[in-house]
Amino acid sequence: MSDSDYKVLSEDQVQQFLRKGYLTLKGCLDPDLAEKWVNEGYERLGYDRADPTTWEKDIVWMWPKNRQPIREISARAWMAICDVVGGEDRIDDRVMKVEGHFGEIDASTWSDAFIVNFNHGADQPWEPISAKTGRWHQDGAFFRHFLNSREQALLTIVYWSDVAHRGGGTFIAPDSVRHIARYLAERPEGVPPSEIPFKEIIGQCSEFVEITGEVGDFVILHPFMLHSSSQNVSDNPRWMTNPPVVLKEPMDLNRE
Numbered sequence: 001m002s003d004s005d006y007k008v009l010s011e012d013q014v015q016q017f018l019r020k021g022y023l024t025l026k027g028c029l030d031p032d033l034a035e036k037w038v039n040e041g042y043e044r045l046g047y048d049r050a051d052p053t054t055w056e057k058d059i060v061w062m063w064p065k066n067r068q069p070i071r072e073i074s075a076r077a078w079m080a081i082c083d084v085v086g087g088e089d090r091i092d093d094r095v096m097k098v099e100g101h102f103g104e105i106d107a108s109t110w111s112d113a114f115i116v117n118f119n120h121g122a123d124q125p126w127e128p129i130s131a132k133t134g135r136w137h138q139d140g141a142f143f144r145h146f147l148n149s150r151e152q153a154l155l156t157i158v159y160w161s162d163v164a165h166r167g168g169g170t171f172i173a174p175d176s177v178r179h180i181a182r183y184l185a186e187r188p189e190g191v192p193p194s195e196i197p198f199k200e201i202i203g204q205c206s207e208f209v210e211i212t213g214e215v216g217d218f219v220i221l222h223p224f225m226l227h228s229s230s231q232n233v234s235d236n237p238r239w240m241t242n243p244p245v246v247l248k249e250p251m252d253l254n255r256e
Helices: 011-020 031-045 075-085 176-185 198-202
Strands: 022-025 059-061 067-069 109-111 115-117 155-159 171-173 218-221 226-228 238-241
Touching: 011 022, 022 075, 075 218, 176 198, 198 226
Parallel strands: none
Antiparallel strands: 022 218, 059 115, 067 109, 115 238, 155 218, 155 238, 171 226
């Protein structure tokens, strides 16, 4: 495909995703909407934004209150998702009830199911990113994993706040994608996520990236990307969501 075949992605972004398993789009949120939902988030938690002593927990997974179609919140983000999966008609927009902090999954919407890292690990010295830092895992605890699973066709990150170095940005291991793919290919019967040996697999990896960014950054990652939360030793809470993208049919890997 050429640049003209994509709605918003450049050829550099396409190649970045193919080579490294992730890409970043800037400016995919209205700053006013981000500010509104984050302020409501503080109110929902009963925390004073200006008073860190009221931040009872160092990291919080929030149930959603607000939800809007992605194409209304960010037409660019929606078109980028469609570019990566091969078209809007492949995305399953039916609501899927699941356990966990999402409550439900609707692949065509974004919500304020925030994961807020206020100061997780701030009482410990900063540990540089490596296979030994964090809790490396693959998302999708609500389904049995196959090589072509449709339930998590993409892993995505939306930053609702600025995230600087050492500020709680997600850690990723780009070279984990091939290891997870090989592991699942060797197990066509599928694997419960609790049985995937993430510690063993991350030990085979040598490439690690800390995802920093700004309000409105939208990161699209390969569903096999191992990732981890990180310490936030900055003075700024990190607000993010990570809505999955669900397909109508299993991924088709037997094609040109």
